[in-house]
Amino acid sequence: MSPRNIEKDQKLRDERQRQILEAAMHVIARRGLPATKIADIASTAGISVGNVYKYFRSKDDIFKALVESGQQEYREFVEHALHLEGSSYDKLYWYTENWLSYRNGWAITVILQYARTSEAVPEHVTQAVSARFIDNLRPMAEMIAEGQAEGVIKNGGSLELALIYVSMMEGLILHNIPGIHEIAMLTPDKMLALLLK
Amino acid sequence: MSPRNIEKDQKLRDERQRQILEAAMHVIARRGLPATKIADIASTAGISVGNVYKYFRSKDDIFKALVESGQQEYREFVEHALHLEGSSYDKLYWYTENWLSYRNGWAITVILQYARTSEAVPEHVTQAVSARFIDNLRPMAEMIAEGQAEGVIKNGGSLELALIYVSMMEGLILHNIPGIHEIAMLTPDKMLALLLK
Amino acid sequence: MSPRNIEKDQKLRDERQRQILEAAMHVIARRGLPATKIADIASTAGISVGNVYKYFRSKDDIFKALVESGQQEYREFVEHALHLEGSSYDKLYWYTENWLSYRNGWAITVILQYARTSEAVPEHVTQAVSARFIDNLRPMAEMIAEGQAEGVIKNGGSLELALIYVSMMEGLILHNIPGIHEIAMLTPDKMLALLLK
Amino acid sequence: MSPRNIEKDQKLRDERQRQILEAAMHVIARRGLPATKIADIASTAGISVGNVYKYFRSKDDIFKALVESGQQEYREFVEHALHLEGSSYDKLYWYTENWLSYRNGWAITVILQYARTSEAVPEHVTQAVSARFIDNLRPMAEMIAEGQAEGVIKNGGSLELALIYVSMMEGLILHNIPGIHEIAMLTPDKMLALLLK
DNA sequence: AATGAATGAGTATTCATTCAT
DNA sequence: GATGAATGAATACTCATTCAT
Incomplete structure (x- = not known):
């Protein structure tokens, strides 16, 4: 009955959501949440304003999803560092170098x-983010303890x-x-030096 | 009007301006610039909305003045540390302890x-602030060089x-x-330890 | 395509149209025209939004058709009453009882x-409806004249x-x-009593 | 301290509210609630859109106030009829004639x-209005009982x-x-005739 | 023919700024 | 100077309509 490919539709929907x-x-x-217009997001994503609302209930909803996926992405990143082969210094080096240069890190x-x-x-968001932030410190603490x-x-x-780090x-x-780069060529080893004995 | 009154008027104006x-x-x-209403500022300052505009041309004008006075206040603070009696460690300790606890520091x-x-x-503001930020690093660099x-x-x-510091x-x-304080009792000496040999 | 199928297709179209x-x-x-979304109509009719537009040019078009079929349905109803066997009182009784309880009457x-x-x-709709309303009073007037x-x-x-009636x-x-029913058990005879000598 | 006349301000505020x-x-x-734009209300009241919101929180808020004042106005009207000098017929006549012609009645x-x-x-509004409607029938019922x-x-x-009436x-x-007036010159006595023996 | 994703014009609401008192 | 009411431009969100599949 349906003239549309349901599976393909779902894939397109997921893709759109990631795009947004x-x-x-x-x-x-770049501009902060309140200074960002839905129209900015829509045009950056290359879709219409109305269509953004097919995927997210509201601007706050987008922000919440952003925060969640950001924290998850960070968690995966730091876990990955922790489970690398090599010395703890190598792991911390990899973390430092890559989070700094990673496109989404900033x-x-x-x-x-x-x-x-x-x-x-909203306070419940603040609190959830803070709690998760503290939790996300643990892999880094583990690397430091190893060192x-x-x-x-x-x-x-x-x-x-x-x-601190x-x-x-x-x-x-x-x-x-x-x-800033004219006064400081900050390389991972300079930053890590702070932690060393 | 007597010169006495003119002088007094000017003082009142300056006082109001500082109040705002x-x-x-x-x-x-606390809320960020775009989420802050002029009405919030006015009521916090205990004056009327209209009166704010007697002292500042616009919201952006207030922000610019804020940024300037903030950077000046910081400069005075760090210069004060630099010219204290004592070892460079003492100076850095004073800086660390007091900027952390100083009411306006945060x-x-x-x-x-x-x-x-x-x-x-606006970009010209960003640039002015950045330039001054770099300049304000110098007293701190001097203390470090002393150390x-x-x-x-x-x-x-x-x-x-x-x-880095x-x-x-x-x-x-x-x-x-x-x-955060339950996981880290950050005292100045722990932070300074990073800089020490 | 055989004429048989064309005819069948037309029937299906008419059926869909009536459904909508x-x-x-x-x-x-229930909600009024402006508060009713095409999506509401579509989902109530059990079809998709896009498909509604295969049968009607626009929301206003639906409304126009609705008004016309509503007035026609009423006309048939009241004509039917007029041509019943029996006294004028019986006819009016039948009219009163059935329009009140008829599912679409309300x-x-x-x-x-x-x-x-x-x-x-739009004014031309208003006027057409009003003119037809007055015309639709005539069968009722005839029953009253008989009485x-x-x-x-x-x-x-x-x-x-x-x-008035x-x-x-x-x-x-x-x-x-x-x-309302706790204060008034309105039966046709109570309403008709108003018209009686 | 205040350069404004507080009492006068309050009067102006009340006046504005009534105006809106x-x-x-x-x-x-004339247009129904959803088809009415705040801009329509504002321009009809001769003030700006923004200023409407100084007096009412939202469009729904305006509607609620409207309904309340409308029901109160009706109550006063019908109570007034009830307490007039004269026969019950006179009272009902006054009611019929004046509510029909009263500028706000329609x-x-x-x-x-x-x-x-x-x-x-919203349902709680519907219910409050309905309850009050039934209550507002009582003065009319009293007039009828007198008759x-x-x-x-x-x-x-x-x-x-x-x-019914x-x-x-x-x-x-x-x-x-x-x-409609070409087919029916409806005068109060014709309408009241329905109630008479 | 049927679907529902995509579009963008339209509307409620907010808030920086102005102005009459 | 001080006040807060008034203004209207700006923005989040909705929904009739279109269109690719």
């Missing part, structure tokens, strides 16, 4: 920071050091400043 | 971060280390997360 | 009332009395109020 | 009918007769049909 989130991530990271960092700190975000066992990394609470990376990522 | 900026700083830091950090990174901010001369602080480019502090300040 | 109008009648009567009454009175309806000739019904212009029925039908 | 409701009543009665009738019957109206005691009016439940008036009022 991808567009939203970059636009929102955008995810900016968006999650906004989600955690702005009172314009301490290997005698390479400074002593101290591994979770505390993880928080992640904060530093976030702080640096947020300094997307023109001209 | 103070209110704007806290409201904007708000200034949040606002300047937004001013630097959002495309919703290196004293043989206490790690080797490396002092401006680079300053950027400031980024870390900003990153930590932005983690105004409920529950 | 039937669905539209009930949805629109919906048709509501829709025609809207079509006649709302400025949101007057029989000496059972009050004196007075038969068309005027018809208008029909208005009363419409008014009552529009009082689809929960709880 | 008055405008809304006529526009909504609009109130149309709006209340919509409020009672459309599913587009029955005087031996002028037909026998029968007074509340039932009230419902009010429905008839509503039905007639809703027949705001061009050309």
Whole structure:
């Protein structure tokens, strides 16, 4: 009866949804949530305004999905680092080098920071993001603990050091400043040096 | 009108202006610029909406003034640290302890971060803020260089280390997360440990 | 294609069209024209949105068809009453009893009332409906005139009395109020009593 | 301190509110609630769109206020009739003549009918309006009971007769049909004749 | 013919800014 | 100067209609 290919339709729907989130991530990271118009997201995604609403109930709904997928993407990233072959230094090096250069890393960092700190975000969202943020520190803490066992990394609470290191990376990522590279050629080894004995 | 009154009037104007900026700083830091209404600023400052416009031309004007006074306040703060009596460690300790706990520190950090990174901010503002940010790194770099001369602080480019340290502090300040203190009692010495040999 | 099939196709088309109008009648009567979405009509009719447009040019087109078929259905109803065997009282009784209880009576009454009175309806539609409404009063007027000739019904212009009686029925039908039956068990004889000498 | 006259301001506010409701009543009665734009109400009231929202939270809020004031206005009207000097016939005559010709009568009738019957109206509103409608029948029932005691009016439940009479008036009022007056010069005595013995 | 995804014009609502008092 | 009512441009969201499959 139906003249449409249901399976293919579903694939197209999933593809569209990813398309919208991808567009939203970059636009929102650059301008902030409230300054981003649905029309911006739609045109970046190459679709019409109305069609965005076929896939998401509201702008806030998009933001929520963005935050969730961002945190999941980060979790997979850091878990991947943890399970690499090699010394803990190698793992941390890989993490540092790749999160800095990864195309979505900056955008995810900016968006999650906004989600955690702005009172314009509903409190239950803020809290969920914060809880997950802390949970996402654990793989990094594990890498640090390994390094301490290997005698390479400074002593101290591994979770505390993880928080400090992640904060530093976030702080640096947020300094997307023109001209910053002229004063600092920040390479992973310079950043990791802070953790070393 | 006597010159006495004119002078007094001017003082009142300046006082009001500071009042408005103070209110704007806290409201904007919490909700972000676009989500903050002039009415919020006015009511926080305890004056009427219309009256705000007697002191500032527009919302953007308030933001610009905020950013400027914030950067100036930071500059004075860091210069003060640099000229303290004592070792470079003592100076950095004072800086770390006080900027973290200073009432306006958090708000200034949040606002300047937004001013630097959002495309919703006019480019000439972004650029001015960024340039001044780099300039404001110098007193910190000087303290670090002193510490290196004293043989206490790690080797490396002092401006680079300053950027890293400031980024870390900003990153930590932005983690105004409920529950974060249960996993990390961050004291100045733990943070400074990163810089030490 | 054989003429047999063409004929069959036409029947199917007519059937679908009636299906859509039937669905539209009930949805629109309940929510009003502007608050009714094409999607509501489609899903009530059990077909897809796109398919509705295979049978009607537009929402307004559906409404126009609805109004026409509603007025025709009413006309047939009242003509049927007029040509029943029996006294004029019997005819009026049958009319009163059955229009009140007839499944489409309420919906048709509501829709025609809207079509006649709302400025949101194009004027040429309003006028056509009104003209036909007046015309549709005539069979009722005839029944009343008969009753007057029989000496059972009050004196007075038969068309005027018809208008009054029909208005009363419409008014009552529009009082689809929960709880109304607890204060009034309205039976045809009570309503007809008004017309009697 | 305040440069505005508070008492005068309040009066102006009340005046504006009445202005908006008055405008809304006529526009909504003519076009229906969903087809009425806030811009229509605003321009009819002679103020700006934004200013409407200084006095009412939303379009639905306006509608609710309209319904309440409409029912109150009707109640006062019918109570006034009840307490007039004279026979019950005189009272009913006054009621019939004046509600028909009263400038707001038509609009109130149309709006209340919509409020009672459309599913587009939230159910708690529908129910409140219906309950009050039934309550508002009582003064009319009292007039009818008086008439029955005087031996002028037909026998029968007074509340039932009230419902029938009010429905008839509503039905007639809703027949705001061009050309209707050429077939029926409806005067109060013709309408009241229905109730007489 | 049937489907439902895609489009974009239309409307409710918000809020920076102005202005009469 | 101070106030807050008034304005209207801007934006989220809806829905009639079209169109590719």
